[in-house]
Structures are given as C-alpha cells and as structure tokens.
Amino acid sequence: MISDDLLGSEAHWAFGTDFEDPLAGVDTTVPDDIDPAALARYCLMLGDDALVLSQRLSEWCSRAPDLEEDIALANIALDLLGEARLLLARAAVADPSVVPSLPDGSPVPAEDALAFFRSPAEFRNVTMTELPNGDFAETITRLLLFSVWRLAEFESLLTHPDAVLAAVAAKGRKELAYHRDFAARWFVTLARGTAESRRRVLTALAGLWAFWPELDAPADVEVVLDQVFAAADVSRPEVTPARGLGRECVHTEALTDLLAEMQSVARAHPRGLW
Amino acid sequence: MVTVLDRARAVAATVVDPELPMLTLADLGVLRDVEVSALGGVLVSITPTYSGCPAMATMRDDLVRTLRCEGFADVEVKIALQPAWTTDWITPAGRAALAEAGISPPGPAPRRDGPVLLSLGPVRRANRCPRCDSEDVELTSEFSSTACKALYRCRACLEPFDHVKEI
Numbered sequence A: 001m002i003s004d005d006l007l008g009s010e011a012h013w014a015f016g017t018d019f020e021d022p023l024a025g026v027d028t029t030v031p032d033d034i035d036p037a038a039l040a041r042y043c044l045m046l047g048d049d050a051l052v053l054s055q056r057l058s059e060w061c062s063r064a065p066d067l068e069e070d071i072a073l074a075n076i077a078l079d080l081l082g083e084a085r086l087l088l089a090r091a092a093v094a095d096p097s098v099v100p101s102l103p104d105g106s107p108v109p110a111e112d113a114l115a116f117f118r119s120p121a122e123f124r125n126v127t128m129t130e131l132p133n134g135d136f137a138e139t140i141t142r143l144l145l146f147s148v149w150r151l152a153e154f155e156s157l158l159t160h161p162d163a164v165l166a167a168v169a170a171k172g173r174k175e176l177a178y179h180r181d182f183a184a185r186w187f188v189t190l191a192r193g194t195a196e197s198r199r200r201v202l203t204a205l206a207g208l209w210a211f212w213p214e215l216d217a218p219a220d221v222e223v224v225l226d227q228v229f230a231a232a233d234v235s236r237p238e239v240t241p242a243r244g245l246g247r248e249c250v251h252t253e254a255l256t257d258l259l260a261e262m263q264s265v266a267r268a269h270p271r272g273l274w
Numbered sequence B: 001m002v003t004v005l006d007r008a009r010a011v012a013a014t015v016v017d018p019e020l021p022m023l024t025l026a027d028l029g030v031l032r033d034v035e036v037s038a039l040g041g042v043l044v045s046i047t048p049t050y051s052g053c054p055a056m057a058t059m060r061d062d063l064v065r066t067l068r069c070e071g072f073a074d075v076e077v078k079i080a081l082q083p084a085w086t087t088d089w090i091t092p093a094g095r096a097a098l099a100e101a102g103i104s105p106p107g108p109a110p111r112r113d114g115p116v117l118l119s120l121g122p123v124r125r126a127n128r129c130p131r132c133d134s135e136d137v138e139l140t141s142e143f144s145s146t147a148c149k150a151l152y153r154c155r156a157c158l159e160p161f162d163h164v165k166e167i
C-alpha cells in the first residue's frame, strides 16, 4: 500500500531514484490493437537511450568547463533519467517477461531491475548514447544529434494509441526542447568561436556522424539539423556509416564499462534496504 | 455546510512544495484533484513538474501525513501524467509568493501546437529583477538549481536570481 511505504513503516530498496511506482494510479491497460511485447520493446529502446545517455552526462558532474554548464548537463541528465524511469516502468507493465527475475522477496522495483540487472546484451540503446564523453565539443555534438532526433520522435508519439506512452512523450518533449536548444547554441558557439573550438567541434561531428543513420531520422529532423549546421557554417561530413546495431542489443565495449560502474553497487547488494 | 470533500481539499491545499516551500502544491499546479470515496477514503492526484522530478515521493509523503494528521485515515496518492504540467498552472498567489521569495515567476508558456521550433538566439523574456525590479537583467543559464529554473543576473544590483522557466 502506498501510504504505508510513505510513512516509513517499511524498509525500502536502497538504490532506486524514488521509493514508489512512477505510474501509481495510472491506467496501464495496453489497448487491444497493440502488441504488448512490441510496445515493451519500443519503450525499452527509448528508455535505454535516455538511461545510458543520462549516465554519460552525469560523468560531467564537477568536471564541466564552468559551473553553469556543469549544472546544465546535470539537469539534462536528470530529465533523461526521469524519462527512462517512466519508460522502463511502462515496458515492465506492458510485458512483465522483459524484467529480469530476482530472488523472491527482492525489494527491487521493476524499472530498477531493468536498469541494474540486465546485461549489456539486453540493452537496446543506440550506439551513439554509449560512446565515451570525449571533450566538451563531443558531448555537445552528441547531445545535439540525439536531442534533435528524440524531440521529433516524441512529437510523433503524441498521438500514439498507448495513452501512457503518449503522456510520457507530451511531458518529455517540453524538456527535450530545452536540451536541443542548449546543445544547438553551444554547437554554433563552438563552431564560430576560436580556431581550436571549431577544430574540436568538426572533429566531434566527423566522429559521431557515422552513428547518425542508426537513429533512422525522418526528413523533418534533417531539416532542423541543417538549420543548426547552416548557423554554425558546418556541412554534413562525408563519412561511411557505422554498422550500429544497438537496437538489436549489439554494443561496443564502452557500454560494458558504463554498466559495470552504474550497476556495481546494486548488484553487490541486491537486497539492499534502508 | 462544509462537506468531507471540502475539508479534504482544504487540507490538501495547505501542503507546500518541498523545493519551493513558499508555494503550496495547489499554487504550483501540481495538486490536480482530491476525491473522497463513499467510505471516506481520500484519493489525491498529483502531477510531476519534470519527468525526473526527485520530489514526488516527498510530496506524496507530505500529503499523506498532513491528511492523516487531520483525521483522514485512508489516504492514497496517485500520479496524473496527462495533461503534462505547465507553468501556466501556477496561480496568481503562487506567482506573488515566488516573487516575494526572490524568484522571478514564469511568463506565458510557449504554445505547442506544431513542432517546437529551433531557437538559436538568446532567450528573451520580459522579466524583472525580483530584488530591485530592474528590467536590465541577463540570462546566465537556462538551467539552474532545480530542473524548473533558469539562472539570471541583474545588471542593476548585480545580484543573481532564479527564474521559473516557461514549460
């Protein structure tokens, strides 16, 4: 019962972002014309993208070029973590078979089981999100490409027949608009800044561009990106696309390292309570 | 005659936001609904400000504790995801309380009928310094101490201040 948990009369799973079901009281019935397994898989894709990039952005905490950017990146990471939590919770309710099984009586909520107890080969995030941060220009360039795509994706979900997914998208798009514009402004600033900042942003774009096709962005997304590139006086790099198979759970070694760090404490104490 | 529902609503409306304690959850627009069942159980609906709002559990905790303290034994809190929270729901009293506390209240939220247009220029707002009322203010960052605020600096009195950003 929610109210008992709230009053601290029970011990709680120690590593979650919150104590309770983020979908408490929400009607999570999957509509008849939707395949629950497909819905769960799609929510895992979007949720894993957000979770993994959130973890990467959190690595900037106390290391950003200045305090304002440190706070900005932490805020963006928090927004993405919130989206991840809702999407993983949605996946778990739609198709409980995706949730790793834990010992009976485990206090771990389903969305945390998905975050902390899956192996890299069970994650569906796109490759771009798991790559190491690199320098500030690389982090900004990745955030630009990712947010431009994700904002458009969320806008297309506003009319999704699953009301829960549509609601998560309606909420997230407002946040993503701030992320995209933050990244776009920095991208232009760096590209039109010093010779060194321009060199770095061009290097970042050349490296990341190979992973752009994996997002499978529709044409209107390309238009927005071209606006940013025009303002930055940057052209699309000519790069051979990488064979990104993140959606099919094929990942680089970077994800293994990221998850090892993110999951280590929860896995060491799967019954951790406080 | 004051009904049980009126009383439950009045009690719920006194609970303040954990991060902006000068504001009630009702003034913030986070408290969406209060219902009372035939058996006297209270069902409160709240909505998160941002997807990653870390204060939801505290809000629920505070609502349950306050209502129980006022004699409502059976209290449940549920999440309302739709429609998504907007700063337009902050009441006039809430805006006044923010300004009083040195936080610049939000302007009208942008309309979101079609795709969100890219904005590469500096964000322009008609806000004033909550300390000296000067209009000569500059944006330091669109992100600040909590997810819902931007950081400004007043060029007249030179003090920094938070602005609740439109969403």
Ligand SMILES: [Zn+2]
Pocket: B129, B130, B131, B132, B133, B134, B154, B155, B156, B157, B158, B159
């Ligand atoms: Zn001032």
